[in-house]
Structures are given as structure tokens and as C-alpha cells.
Amino acid sequence: MLALILIIPSTIALFEVKEQSFPQFLFDEKIFGFIVAIILSLLCGGVFIAAGKKQISGSGLREGFAIVTFGWMIFTLLGSLPLFFYFLSNIESKSLGQIFLSFTDANFEVMSGYTTTGATILKEIENLPRGILFWRSLTHWLGGMGIVTLAMSIFPAYGVAAYQMFRGEVPGPTTERLKPRLAQTAKILWGVYALLTLLETIMLMAGKMSLFDSLSHAFGTMATGGFSTKNGSIGAYNSTYIDIVVSIFMFLAGMNFMIHYNVMFTGNFGPIKKNSEFHFYTGVILTAILISTISLSVNGLGSKEQARRSYRNNPLTETELVEKFETEQNKLNSWH
Numbered sequence: 487m488l489a490l491i492l493i494i495p496s497t498i499a500l501f502e503v504k505e506q507s508f509p510q511f512l513f514d515e516k517i518f519g520f521i522v523a524i525i526l527s528l529l530c531g532g533v534f535i536a537a538g539k540k541q542i543s544g545s546g547l548r549e550g551f552a553i554v555t556f557g558w559m560i561f562t563l564l565g566s567l568p569l570f571f572y573f574l575s576n577i578e579s580k581s582l583g584q585i586f587l588s589f590t591d592a593n594f595e596v597m598s599g600y601t602t603t604g605a606t607i608l609k610e611i612e613n614l615p616r617g618i619l620f621w622r623s624l625t626h627w628l629g630g631m632g633i634v635t636l637a638m639s640i641f642p643a644y645g646v647a648a649y650q651m652f653r654g655e656v657p658g659p660t661t662e663r664l665k666p667r668l669a670q671t672a673k674i675l676w677g678v679y680a681l682l683t684l685l686e687t688i689m690l691m692a693g694k695m696s697l698f699d700s701l702s703h704a705f706g707t708m709a710t711g712g713f714s715t716k717n718g719s720i721g722a723y724n725s726t727y728i729d730i731v732v733s734i735f736m737f738l739a740g741m742n743f744m745i746h747y748n749v750m751f752t753g754n755f756g757p758i759k760k761n762s763e764f765h766f767y768t769g770v771i772l773t774a775i776l777i778s779t780i781s782l783s784v785n786g787l788g789s790k791e792q793a794r795r796s797y798r799n800n801p802l803t804e805t806e807l808v809e810k811f812e813t814e815q816n817k818l819n820s821w822h
Contacts, residue, residue: 488564489527495568495624496520499617516615519571523564530560561628562600566592568621572614599625602711611717616698619715623702630709630739631679678746683708686735693727707735740767 499517506514512521570592591607598605599622611619683704690700699715706713716722720732738746745764748754758764 489524492524495617495621515575519568523567565596600629602629602709604712623705626709626711626713627705689731708739
């Protein structure tokens with residue numbers, strides 16, 4: 487599955503080296519890492535498929551969590567290769583503002599993406615090729631809903647351990663089923679996730695953000711992580727409209743996706759009225775915005791700063807996306 491996913495950033499990287507002749511472009515620093523990762527992913531996939539033809543009976547919670555953990559490890563190690571080979575080729579490049587000394591550095595960046603942590607050791611993000619930037623943002627988006635739930639929606643034959651895998655991977659405090667079959671539930675969750683991502687992308691483009699940047703920032707928002715394609719993150723656009731759009735989708739991304747499904751596909755607003763988790767979540771955000779608004783009014787600051795402060799007060803569950811977007815330029819300089 488990873489090999490199929492890697493085709494997307496590989497295609498973007500291919501457009502950056504299209505002027506080179508075949509087979510020289512295959513060894514270009516911008517695409518070589520993707521090619522290696524795709525080949526190794528196919529080899530690993532073939533080995534696992536061959537080894538897993540005989541389904542193991544009696545698999546339970548322990549096996550389910552083991553599959554989730556092992557899946558994350560494989561995805562992270564292979565997903566680090568595009569960054570590692572690119573930075574290895576530019577180890578003395580001052581334009582990057584950062585020298586990657588080991589595979590561990592690339593692995594840290596990708597793990598931060600998959601786990602939607604949003605921490606980065608990069609300084610000059612805008613100097614990276616688009617293929618690398620897109621892959622970096624895509625790791626966020628994949629990790630936001632969970633790699634294993636994506637696999638379950640595509641390859642449903644997981645046997646008894648399927649529900650344990652679902653419990654170990656899907657975000658949020660609840661893992662109720664929307665449909666009798668877990669594969670159907672996974673597909674629904676990913677459908678809602680993709681639809682919200684598409685809506686945010688369109689709205690950001692309406693704010694004169696490019697398609698590439700809009701999609702990349704939508705990935706970061708919906709994953710509640712905050713990776714950006716700009717050194718100054720969202721602040722680089724200096725746009726109140728973009729701040730507001732991102733704030734709205736930050737709020738939506740922090741909600742329980744079961745509520746989104748009920749509202750968007752069944753027209754049932756009952757969960758919003760009865761869900762104590764949603765009430766508490768909304769109350770915390772509104773309280774923070776109210777306090778900030780009063781503080782701004784007392785200090786005589788304008789509406790634009792008020793919009794930015796509302797943006798900063800959107801907590802977004804685990805990772806506080808606001809902090810990641812606003813402080814992306816404050817990198818982990820002590821990592822080395």
C-alpha cells in the first residue's frame with residue numbers, strides 16, 4: 487500500500503526533473519529516494535503477503551496492537567528514505583539551513599508527520615523540492631486518521647484481529663461502529679476526512695493560496711499537526727481570511743468524526759445536542775476566545791489581531807495545531 491501512496495509525491499518530483507533524459511532523471515536527488523522506497527515497499531509487501539496467506543486463528547488484542555505498532559515502524563522507516571537520500575545529496579548545502587547527518591534525522595521528521603506531532607528540525611522549508619514538501623505534508627494526513635484504518639478500508643480481510651487493530655489506531659475516545667463491518671466503518675471515516683480536507687483546500691484557494699499550498703496546509707490542519715510549506719507557516723500569508731478558514735477547520739478536525747458522519751450523511755443533529763464531549767470541547771474554545779477578545783478590546787487592538795488571537799485559542803485536542811502553525815520556525819535546533 488505504501489508503494490501506491492508514494493507514487494503521488496513521486497509524480498510531483500518527476501515534474502521537477504522532467505527536463506533530464508532517461509534514465510539519468512531516475513538518479514536525481516529529488517526522486518531517487520522515492521524510487522528506492524517504492525521498490526523496498528513492494529518487496530516488503532510481497533514478503534508479508536506470502537507469509538500471511540495462512541490466517542492465524544485466535545488473534546486478539548495483543549496481536550491487534552502488535553500489527554498496528556509493526557505497521558507504523560515499517561511505514562516510518564520506508565517513508566524516511568526520500569528525505570534521507572535527498573539530504574544526503576545536499577549534505578553541504580547552505581540553502582537548506584540544516585545538515586542531516588544521519589538516517590535518524592530523516593526518521594524523526596517522518597515520525598513527527600505520521601504521529602501528527604508537528605515537530606521539525608528543518609530551518610529552510612521553502613528551499614525543499616515540492617515532491618519532498620508534499621510527502622512531508624502527506625505523512626501528516628495519513629497519520630491523522632491512521633495508516634492501519636486506511637489499510638482496513640482497502641484490504642478488509644484481517645480476520646479476528648480487525649477490531650483490535652481498529653481500537654489501537656482510530657483517533658478519539660470512542661471507537662463505535664458505524665456499520666456492522668469494520669472495513670465499512672473505516673471507509674466512512676476516511677470519506678468524511680477526505681471530504682473535509684477537500685472543502686478546506688477549496689476555501690484556502692479562494693483566499694488566493696496556490697493549489698499546492700492549499701492542499702498541503704489542509705493536510706496539516708485536518709491531521710491536527712501543523713506542517714507547513716512556508717518558513718513562517720500560516721503567518722507568511724498575512725491574511726485574516728486564511729486565519730479564519732484554518733481556525734474553522736481546526737475546530738472541525740478536533741471533533742469526534744462520528745458526529746461529522748451523522749450530520750453530513752444522515753442529517754442527524756442528535757449527537758451534537760447530546761454529546762458531552764462536544765459540549766466541553768466547544769465550551770473550552772469559546773471561553774478562551776472570549777477571554778482573548780476582552781483582553782484585546784481593553785488593549786485597543788484591531789479586529790485582525792482579534793482574529794489571529796481566536797486562531798491561537800483553538801486548542802485542537804492532542805497536538806494543539808495552533809502552536810505548531812505559529813511556531814514552526816522555532817525548530818528543534820538542539821536535536822543534533
